[in-house]
Amino acid sequence: MIAGTRQPARRRRASRGSGEQLRPEIVSAAKRLLAESANADAMSIRAVADAVGVTPPSIYLHFADKSELLSAVVVDVFAELDAAMLAAADGIDSPLGRLRAFGLAYVRFAVNHPEHYRLATMDPCPKPDVAVDEVLASSAFAHFNTTVLDCMQAGIFAQGDPLPVTLELWAAAHGIASLIIVKPYLPWGEVDEAADRVLCAAALGHAAVDLLGGEPTPEIVTAWLQEQRRPAGTR
Amino acid sequence: MIAGTRQPARRRRASRGSGEQLRPEIVSAAKRLLAESANADAMSIRAVADAVGVTPPSIYLHFADKSELLSAVVVDVFAELDAAMLAAADGIDSPLGRLRAFGLAYVRFAVNHPEHYRLATMDPCPKPDVAVDEVLASSAFAHFNTTVLDCMQAGIFAQGDPLPVTLELWAAAHGIASLIIVKPYLPWGEVDEAADRVLCAAALGHAAVDLLGGEPTPEIVTAWLQEQRRPAGTR
DNA sequence: CCGCTAACTTAGCGACGATAAGTTACTGCC
DNA sequence: GGCAGTAACTTATCGTCGCTAAGTTAGCGG
Numbered sequence: 001m002i003a004g005t006r007q008p009a010r011r012r013r014a015s016r017g018s019g020e021q022l023r024p025e026i027v028s029a030a031k032r033l034l035a036e037s038a039n040a041d042a043m044s045i046r047a048v049a050d051a052v053g054v055t056p057p058s059i060y061l062h063f064a065d066k067s068e069l070l071s072a073v074v075v076d077v078f079a080e081l082d083a084a085m086l087a088a089a090d091g092i093d094s095p096l097g098r099l100r101a102f103g104l105a106y107v108r109f110a111v112n113h114p115e116h117y118r119l120a121t122m123d124p125c126p127k128p129d130v131a132v133d134e135v136l137a138s139s140a141f142a143h144f145n146t147t148v149l150d151c152m153q154a155g156i157f158a159q160g161d162p163l164p165v166t167l168e169l170w171a172a173a174h175g176i177a178s179l180i181i182v183k184p185y186l187p188w189g190e191v192d193e194a195a196d197r198v199l200c201a202a203a204l205g206h207a208a209v210d211l212l213g214g215e216p217t218p219e220i221v222t223a224w225l226q227e228q229r230r231p232a233g234t235r
Numbered sequence: 236m237i238a239g240t241r242q243p244a245r246r247r248r249a250s251r252g253s254g255e256q257l258r259p260e261i262v263s264a265a266k267r268l269l270a271e272s273a274n275a276d277a278m279s280i281r282a283v284a285d286a287v288g289v290t291p292p293s294i295y296l297h298f299a300d301k302s303e304l305l306s307a308v309v310v311d312v313f314a315e316l317d318a319a320m321l322a323a324a325d326g327i328d329s330p331l332g333r334l335r336a337f338g339l340a341y342v343r344f345a346v347n348h349p350e351h352y353r354l355a356t357m358d359p360c361p362k363p364d365v366a367v368d369e370v371l372a373s374s375a376f377a378h379f380n381t382t383v384l385d386c387m388q389a390g391i392f393a394q395g396d397p398l399p400v401t402l403e404l405w406a407a408a409h410g411i412a413s414l415i416i417v418k419p420y421l422p423w424g425e426v427d428e429a430a431d432r433v434l435c436a437a438a439l440g441h442a443a444v445d446l447l448g449g450e451p452t453p454e455i456v457t458a459w460l461q462e463q464r465r466p467a468g469t470r
Numbered sequence: 471c472c473g474c475t476a477a478c479t480t481a482g483c484g485a486c487g488a489t490a491a492g493t494t495a496c497t498g499c500c
Numbered sequence: 501g502g503c504a505g506t507a508a509c510t511t512a513t514c515g516t517c518g519c520t521a522a523g524t525t526a527g528c529g530g
Binding site: 246248257289290292293296 | 507
């Protein structure tokens with residue numbers, strides 16, 4: 001790193017009422033440092049302070065501690081994820097098509113911003129941070145949930161509370177996204193294809209479980225699959 | 236923590252040829268410290284050294300650095316996970332039943348040992364550590380893969396390479412397990428039930444995608460579901 | 471132009487991972 | 501028995517980390 005030494009390019013002191021303008025700069029510098037250096041602990045308070053041309057204690061005028069700064073970054077990341085998902089589903093009308101676009105965009109975002117995604121979804125949340133979970137409950141997650149509800153009303157999923165279904169599908173998307181990030185050397189193949197397989201299987205599987213009704217024991221599932229596999233004429 | 240101060244109970248020096256006996260003690264102390272204190276960075280080299288009654292530099296006689304010690308813990312964790320999965324499937328003969336038992340045991344293990352599971356599957360792997368991935372490829376994962384192959388031969392899944400299917404199902408299991416760990420305050424309901432829903436949907440969904448053949452576009456899936464939902468007499 | 475205070479700095483604490491250099495005590499050998 | 505060799509472990513220390521107490525600078529209201 002060239003900029004390892006002390007930065008003489010000190011930031012100009014903000015004018016009297018505008019101390020708050022440092023805050024977004026700190027967040028975006030933290031975000032950038034996280035993305036640039038693969039490991040998360042390269043984003044030290046000192047490095048962030050250097051990046052915005054300020055000394056470390058100034059960070060604490062805006063964030064009580066490091067975890068609060070990280071929470072602010074997570075809020076930013078979730079907003080960006082939400083924007084990416086909305087953009088991906090733009091112009092797609094069918095509920096199932098939107099669901100697929102959302103899922104694919106989710107996985108793509110995670111794979112393209114692995115450190116941001118890791119911070120947002122794999123780090124121990126020190127305390128269930130209110131700001132973070134407001135975003136989680138309000139933007140990307142809410143859009144997903146609404147689309148699941150649309151699928152129910154379109155007769156694709158059985159009617160009912162969309163929340164458990166959304167959580168189920170989210171688990172599928174998060175599963176494939178996070179494994180690709182953490183174990184990239186496993187034979188996943190193309191990211192989009194792997195994601196599509198998992199997401200299609202999750203959605204179709206949920207619908208199939210609905211169709212079966214009751215608890216899908218291995219016996220019931222086996223019998224149903226054998227029934228399905230018989231050619232149409234023999235039914 | 237009561238034992239925060241210096242530990243006067245110093246460990247007796249090992250006899251001449253048996254310096255290696257310290258190593259497993261270090262690993263198990265590290266594992267215990269990880270489990271006891273929720274956050275992973277409470278397991279410092281210094282804390283581990285204290286726990287085994289030794290000074291920090293002695294750790295480095297057995298592990299090149301901290302990440303190597305953590306890798307050793309991960310190897311241990313994967314072995315324990317494998318044992319739990321095998322025990323859960325003991326006495327179950329049907330391939331799909333074994334698959335379900337494996338998946339449930341996997342999620343249960345993750346939820347019951349959240350810090351161990353987090354370390355094993357959510358931490359950035361500094362370099363694809365050989366030892367860790369040998370375990371990953373040899374024990375739990377291999378058993379899973381074998382059972383998927385059994386399912387193929389039993390006609391539950393379409394014949395083919397089991398590896399992509401195993402990865403797909405693993406993604407589902409990891410997805411629900413890791414989300415329950417990281418966002419425990421979301422309405423997951425009973426762990427076993429949530430896991431069963433996701434795992435059944437993943438397995439059934441994969442089988443259904445096989446049945447459909449080709450790429451499951453939203454249109455094809457929608458049509459198939461409508462076909463399925465018609466009562467038997469109208470076909 | 472002066473005092474008030476917002477905005478930021480200097481200096482430093484304790485804990486961390488890691489290393490260099492030293493010390494202890496067991497063991498094989500005569 | 502005693503001594504050399506070395507395995508096993510320690511003391512002391514470095515640089516960095518998150519974080520804080522106490523000080524300093526500079527712009528604005530009076």
